[in-house]
Amino acid sequence: MSASIADICLVGVGAVGGILAKQLATAGLKVVAFERGPAIKREDYAGLDSISFIARPNTLEWVKNEPRIFRTNPKEPGAIRHGTSPFNALGGALLLWTGQASRFMPGDFKVYSNEVATGAAERAGIDLSDYDVVDWPIGYDDLEPYYERFEWEFGVSGASGMNPFAGPRRKPYPLPPLRTNAKMELFGAACRRLGYHPFNGPAAVLSEPYRPPPPYDTRMPERPACVYCGHCNHYGCHVSAKASTLYTAIPVALETGNVDLRANCKVASITTDDKGVATGVKYFDAQGGLQEQRARVVILSAFVFDNVRLLLLSKTGEKRFRNGLANSSGLVGKCFFGHGDMRIYGLFDDHIINAFIGPGSATMRIDDFNGNNFDHTGLGFIRGGTMGASGDGTPISRMDVVPPGMRSWGREYKEYFARYYTRTFDIHMAPETLPRRDNRVDLDPRRRDPWGLPLPRVTFAFHENEKRMHRFLAGIAEGILHEAGASKVWTELPRPAPTRQCGGTRMGSDPRKSVVNEYCQTHDVPNLFIVGSSVFPTMSGYPATATIAALAYRTAEYITRQRDWFR
């Protein structure tokens, strides 16, 4: 296949790439799938090894080769940072996620209409003139059937109808909620007493053995139920109860015989012809040799940083691609954002919590302060975030959790950690960040990766809307922990770098103001698609996974309908 023209070149085989490969290959299209990392094995990821996965992730083969530069101040050169997203291995970051599988809420797609156009932002008392808030060109209803397909193919456990703020659903979750643990109980009871609406947050972690029933994809393998080992966040699942494409969609895709998987192959650029049509990719093979693969359609399904980087690296001398491929809007890399993860800690003298016992994905939550679910009048900000009982982790994850003012070593520290490791949990939240053009990803002028390609460079800062929101949400969470009976409570505000990054190749209907259309197809190059959180025009107070999965199903369906492209 390599010498011929493939139907599809897929760049990145993680959550999105795994779903796309399965759907496109099943429709009979010939797919060449590039994964820059190795085809990772269970022995590599399922070791419950907190030293390798928590203390030193930067030394992992799947992390160390693709750092990025981060800076808050555009006048500074920035520092090298590693992250487990992107996770450079087959299956991608879905190997390590916690499994939080919430759909976005209907309002998350219409922030401009709901909160700017209506004057809600003004009433809240926030000036958004430096932000670039827009609506998505699609809404919740457009994605609903695809959310459903994701939930039923990957197996999502949850309590349908329990969250009054969730969008309407045609079908319930396929599996009942995961087992309740102490932190979920304490958090839920405190929230109910405060008049909030706790619910079992949906998790792509199986509460019972599961295989999708018809009409969903019954080729997906049966997987066992969660054993509550608690090693979710940053670990691979040793029983495969947590959904990952590595052991679900990818083997099904390979089984079709239509996927030529090229692991350890790093795509360097997208090639185009003089008509401005994508012709394929150039890539480094496993031995480091530069190769070319031609294709009728190219799909970028890498993470935010590489989607942007590849477009910028693929610029040509031609006028329209001088600033990068698909960048006539000038927006490639712009309006980058991510969550400002916060933790509010509570120590309990009256309860033994054993927060290291799963489920680990903050599975008791409230949305009372997410999105536009509460009145923001006079609060000084719009939007919000979901919050839930968290605090899982081995002692390695928790050894730096020390109340303010206490020395983090010595006898007092030892006594504190010995007493409270089993008597603490925290409220985790991932508040939304609004898009701005000055928060962006571009190419570092100096530093390069092991293939000699410029590293992606992030320039990002939280601004007034976020900072006010963070303080407000911290106050709410502190109140919940006090109500739950915590004897000591403190807040860790977000660090400078955002997490669960999104944006950079914004979706929209106006080619002057966006990079891709509602089908994730670039406005400028009709046979080039970008699928993933990089297309989000605005984000949400939720993790992105369910939504990027839904976009992948929807885009695959759109592409397979274009029969004349593949004749």
Added chain:
Amino acid sequence: MQTKSTRTRVQRGETLKALTPRQARLVEAIAGRILPSTDTPGAIEAGALYYIDRALAGVYRSLLPHYRRGLRAIEKHAKAKFSASFLKLSENEQDAVLSALEAGQVEELSQGDEFFELLRSHVLEGVFGEPSHCGNRDLIGWRLVGFPGQQYGYPDPYIDKVVDLEPVACDGPPKKPAEA
């Protein structure tokens, strides 16, 4: 007493892979202050030194020069302030040296605060990490805080209950209890 325990361990045939014997004695003495032995064992008994030594010979290789420089500065500082090697100081004096380092006030070392944070993290990793990385001997760290280790899973959520399981360690993915 700390030096004696070091000597015993080194003599027991645990060869050092990255640190010199003198550096190793210093690291062990520092570890003993970061997580001291009290009525329960601490970082020395957990073998934090050996965790650090193995790591410095492996994935933390690039940090070895920081250790050399940092340990030299700690010794210099101890001699300047207390006219003796760090190893000979009282616990309070050792803590004073480490507190100065933590505050970035050891003039013999620029960015001493960062080196302290590195040491502190590595010592605690050596106490609370998986024994497959050479620390946490006899699962001392896990027993100290009540963590039962790399369990296959938990049939009970242990709500408001002490987990009464014997801690377990494994190399590689855990095996089903029946298979173990």
